[in-house]
Amino acid sequence: MKPAPFVHHAPTTVAEAVEVLRAVGSHGKILAGGQSLIPILSMRLASPEHLIDINGVAGLDRIEVRDDCVRVGALVRHTQLLQDESAYAALPLLRQALVHVAHPAIRNRGTTVGSLAHADAAGELPSVLALTEGVVEAVGPRGSRDIPASAFFVGPLETALAADELAVAVRFGRFPEGTRTGFAESARRSGDYALAGVALAITLQDKVIRSARASFVSVTDVPDVLDLSGAIGSYAAVPDLDAVADAVRAHVSPDTDIHATGDYRRMLVAELTRRLVTELLSR
Amino acid sequence: MTTRQFGQPIKRKEDPRLVTGGGRFLDDLGHTAYAAAFVRSPHAHARILDIDVTGALDVPGLIGIWTHEDLPGKVGEPLPLLIPHPSLTAPVTGYCLAPDEVNHVGEAVVMVVAVDRYAAEDACGLVRVDYDVLPPVVGLENARAATDLVHDSAPGNVAAHLVQEVGDVDIAMAAAPNRLTLDLQIERSMCSPMEGKGVYAVWDADDEHLRLWSSTQTTTGVRAAVAAKLDLPLAKVDCIAPDVGGGFGVKIVHPWPEEVLVPWTARLLGHDVKWTEDRREHFVSSAHERGQLQQVEVGFDDDGHVLALDVRLWHDNGAYTPYGIIVPIITSTQLLGPYKPGSYRCEFWSLYTNTVLVTPYRGAGRPQGVYAMERTMDAIAAELGLDRAEVRSRNFILPEEMPYDHGLLFQDGRPLKYDSGDFPASLAKLKALVGWDEFAAYKEQAASEGRRVGLGIGCYVEGTGVGPYEGGHIVIETSGRVNVATGLTTQGQGHQTVFAQIVADELGVPIENVFVTTGDTRRMGYAVGTFASRAAVMSGNAIALAARQVKAKALRIAAEALEVSPEDLEIVGGMVRVKGAPGTSMALGTVAVMSNPLRYAFDEAARAATQFAGGNDPDKPPVAAGEEPGLEGKDFYSPTQATFANGMHAAIVETDPVTAEIRILRYCVVHDCGPMINPMIVEGQVHGGVAQGVGGALYERMVYDESGQLLNASFMDFLMPYASEVPFIETDHLETPSPLNPLGIKGAGEAGCIPVSAVIASAIEDAEGFPIRSMPISPTELWELRQRHTEPVAAQGEPS
Incomplete structure (x- = not known):
């Protein structure tokens, strides 16, 4: 259970990450929390030639509560979001769902955005993004775009993200009063x-x-x-x-x-x- | 006075080291070793047509690749049949690397050694093996139908067929006023130790000496097997078990192919080699257990006394039988539990399938036997409208009937003769603990709230501490440090603690001074291994006997020095002193100095022991006639038969009326392993056993598809229970001593898991009101059973 050889990229900005993605295209995989990817690599179910490790990218670890949404950066860990009181006050469904995500050790490393990008139909967060009519913010060589949840999930383990796009954040929509x-x-x-x-x-x-x-x-x-x-x-x-x-x-x-x-x-x-x-x- | 250590729930001596990361497990060894990896069969049954390694030869870091063709002499011959039996008429064992046919997914075909495991796996991925796929035999029904054969040498897929009968079952059955037939099924599971298998070998070419570490339950067994395979004198092979992260049975099998190949390549390459099993390998290339089909016919009188018990078992032994037919033999004998049927016949067929081989897993055939017996007891109670505990009680062997000889042969080839136990007392304790007599009211109240609850019960007897022997060796150093060695191995049971407790009491030394080594053939070359709940009984008694020898010697030497009679001496707190005159004393370490007269002084203690230290009688030899130098003792314990522990469990479960989810509300255990050396460790063993039992009852199974692929070969899909799935366990103990050994103890290692499937089935049956005949059971299966049982009653047949 050791992964096949890969090249490890460690960009420090979104622009650098996108540049690597552009260069390696479908031969690359984004590594964030690694809670799904690393087991897949170790069992050699996938052997991408390039891993683009975004853990060193600045500015992706923020949670922002806005009037109409809770915005979650690509490096926000499940635990961080689960424990965030303002996010809970604004959108209780986040915590209500996140307590069901695996176990504490996995939640401490796994990222909320990564879980959405993995798009496992057995994951909790895709259903939350859908119900909140949320949006995925994607950045790629052709610029940035918002992908609504209804268009984001294409099939099991399949999303509308292009091979050279990075999901930098998601916005979970807030519900009306009452x-x-x-x-x-x-x-x-x-x-x-x-x-x-x-x-x-x-x-x-x-x-x-x-x-x-x-x-x-x-x-x-x-x-x-x-x-x-x-x-x-x-x-x-x-x-x-x-x-x-x-x-x-x-x-x-x-x-x-x-x-x-x-x-x-x-x-x-x-x-x-x-x-x-x-x-x-x-x- | 020193507190007696035996019986104290003292904390485990080994834990500070283990919980602070000081453990030294197999993969912690051999930092510079080459790594081995294996190409394993992707097919359940296939002929190997061609192996092409050329694609792998350019992998950076590759050291070597071997197929069966490359294996010389005995390395290329079949692995040994460890436990032959006259009824095992078609034994088949595997090879280190499959020569021309593979018989289960995961069987090793090619060995790769590289500078590290990454490179080794890269190379494995580039080896091409062409197979001609043969029809696989998967599942007991297919094995029994024998449309296809696993091995041509085993007609009907039958490895073994055995019948044991006591009394005349046919006559008793015909005369019985009531008869029932039960068709039962129990699934496979596996040991799943936290640490998988692993082997590390260092070959010293100058000394032509092999030093071998294995994550094993028997170092003497591995040592002898490897020496034989590699044509090495036993004296040139050492085998050591480092810290071992659990065994539960799978590591008693030996030699595993890797245990032969790793030392063989280490010698060939002149470089140390290591193999650390990964979790997927453990699922598909170690061993499973438990899968059986059972048919029970029982004849009984109107009071529920069993007059005739006729059992037929079909046991899935997987692809090979290296460990013989121990498991079905245990099922067929231990099935009887605490009961004395008027007559008993058990016939079993051990059948080959194209699946991972089946060898003992904690409980080792007993969970299946207890399941069959206890399902039968519940069925009798239901048929007669009697209380389930009362039916059991009426069939109990009574304390005054001990020793009780069943007239059968046990797994050690000796009579199945219970030595001790008080089953009515155990049942009384259990009924009080769980609130047996109050349950009906609780159930009624729950029903009024729309809840469904059920109470289940299961009783067992467990033969523990089987022979042939174990040994103990004790040396007291001049510092007063007591070194204890026994040859059997430790996988986390707390041997460093319980054996030290025994020695501390026997020698009168502080437990802090006692250091226990297990499973190291350099320290004790004669040993059998850790299995069958035998360590405390076998090594515990051997160590006690060895300690008594050392004590006698210490008293002899001290008596001479103090000019008193040995009978007037005692040892307290590590000091030998005159009874009633504690001022006249000497430290055991000083006695150790005196026991070993020296020529050379290298420290203060040694100076006191030299021939020139004075005080020696010039007319006597420095070492007295009949004595040996050193304060040292060695003894062995070899019992005539196993000792029998027992227990009874009860559980209360709740089943969701809509979703059929199953929750264990209470789990109660009454356990009798005789006097407990360390009650906290016994409790821990019971808890761990129950946890594994809960796994087997509600969560675990090996899901093979029809082509022989194991569909759940990971901890994601093989549902070993988490702590959150294991109920709080309430325990009570009975301490009926065994008359068979000096300490009066019985084994406790496996007990906890033995009756759990039977108990949970009994509780769910009570909650649901229909029979549970197949275990484990999941919510989805219970939900389907409900639908079947709510179908029109007319569709159901008459009970036979």
Whole structure:
């Protein structure tokens, strides 16, 4: 379990990183926290000729709370974001989801942006980016661009980032006032990739449900958003849980693997959503 | 007075070193060694057509590449069959490197040595092996059907077939008023020590001497096997186990191919060579255990007494049988647990499959046997509407029936004869601990809250401390330091502590002065190894006997010096003193000085020991007739039979009514390993065992697909439980001494994991109300079982 030979690049600015990316193209891989990449290299499942290690790039480790979003730089570790009180106050869903990301040792190194760029459908953060209608900021030889979550996730482990582009930050959108959020997942062992998970946002005005939206973990190819506003009904006191569960079951397309069948995951995610709706509305 | 150390929960002497990074594991050795890596078979069953290494020859740092063709003499011959058995009629063992056929994914085909492991893996990636893929045999059903064969020399894929019978089962079964048949299944798992295997070899060409370090459970075994393979005199081979990060059985198998090839290449190259197994290699090229299909037929009376027990087992032994058929033999004998059926027959078939070989894993066949027996006890209780604990109790062997001879042959080839145990007392303790009689009310209350809970129970008896022998060697230095050596190895059990406790008591020395060495053939050449919960029983008793010898010698010498009789002396706090007159005393170190008369003085202690120091009787030889120089003793312990520990576990589980997620709310253990040398270490062993048992019950399995690929060969997908999955474990102990050994102790190493699958199955069955017949069980499987059991009742057949 030793990686194949590679050239290690250590740029100190975004411009240098982009220059290396331009030069090596699809033969390069960005190394940030390395929590997915290093095992893949060690098992020789991938052998890129160049690693562009951005850990020395200045200015990428900041969390910024804005009126409409929380902006997270490419070197912000999960733990840093998890513990950031202002980010939690602005967007509680971040912490609600991040506590489910693996284990502390992994969260201490792994980066939030890296996890999104890896785009594992079993990861927690893609569903959060989707539900918050977030944006990925990419920089490449042709300049900078914003990629909305809806366009960012192309397929399992596949994003709209070009081979020579670097995701320098993401912006998680903030919810309107009166929104309650929650995150629930079930894994075989604590900290494992979830068998199924759900991120949920319900916006209330007085006792009336204005909107209810959900995105999912491990049960959809890409983390698209399911609008449950119709199914859930209007009155917070009596949500239509059966309709919510039906809508979730119809929306997801889970696969069978060695840990659970697709049918089980479908049941599980519907039940997780049903319980999460109940929990959010009883807060 | 010095406190007696035996029985004290003292902290482990080895831990300050280990927890501060002072451990010295295999990969910490040999910084300048060349690194070995292996090209392993990607196929479960294939013929090797061609091996082309030319692509790898230009890799920078490459030292050498070897295939089976290159292996001379015995190195190229099959690996030994370690434990032959008359019923093992078609034994097959592997080779160091596969000659023409591979029989499981992960089997070594080509060895590469390079300046480091990176380069070695680069070269491995460039070796081309062409295979002709053969039909693989995967899973017990396919092995039993024998449409395809793993080895042509094993018709029907049968390695061994064995029947043991006590009484006439057919007659007793026919006469029994009630009969039940159970079809049971239990999955594979594996030891998963934190440290994988590893070997490091240094060849001294001038001295023609091999020094070998291995992360093994038996250094004497590895030493002898390697000496034989390499045609070296035993005296020219040393084998040492450094700190070993867990074994759990997989490291008792020897020699592993790497244990032969690494020293062979070290000698060939005249340079030290090291191989450190990586985790993926451990999954596909070490060993697994547990996979069995079982069919139990039981006949019983209306009170639940078992009159006839007829068991058939199909045991998956993987691709080869280097360790013989120990595992199914243990299953078939230890299945009986604390019970005395009126008659018993067990027939097993040990079958080849194209999967990793199967050798003992902590528990070693017992978890499967206990599972079969305890599922049967629950089925009898359900059939008769009796309390499950009561049915067990009615079948118990009683204390007054000890020693109890089952009339069967155990794994050591000797009669299965229980020496001790008080099963009714253990059960009473367990029922009190878990609140057995209050559970029905708790269950009812939980149900009223929409919760589903269940209580499970499992009992076992474990033969521990099997022979043939172990030894102890003790030398007291002139400083008073006590050096203790035993040949068996340590993988984290706390031997440095418990053996020191024994010696401190026997010799009357402070435990701080006692230093224990294990698994080093330079210090003790005669030993068997650490397995079968035998270290405390075997080496503990041997060391106690050796200490008694040393003490007797110390008292003899001191008695002469102090001009008293040895009977009037005692040793307290490292001082030999006259009983009742502690002022008349001498340090043990001084006795050590006197025991070894010297010609040369090199320090103060030595000066006192020279012939010219005065006080010697010129009419006597410096070393008295019949004595040897030095304060030293050596003895061996060799028992006539195993000693039998036992235990009973109970668990309360909760299953989610919708998602079928399974949570262990309480886990209770009552354990009897006789007097405990160190109760904290025994508790630790029980906790670790239960944790592994929980893994086997709810999380772990080896997921082979139909082509023989192991789909979960990483800790991401092989679900060893984390601390977060292991419940709080409540323990209580019974200390029924064994009459068989000087210390009266029984083994504790494996106990914790043995009944866990049985207990959890029992608890889930109680929660769900339908039988659990296959373990481990995951939420997805429980959910599917529920759906099957809510289907119309008419579809179900009659119980036989």
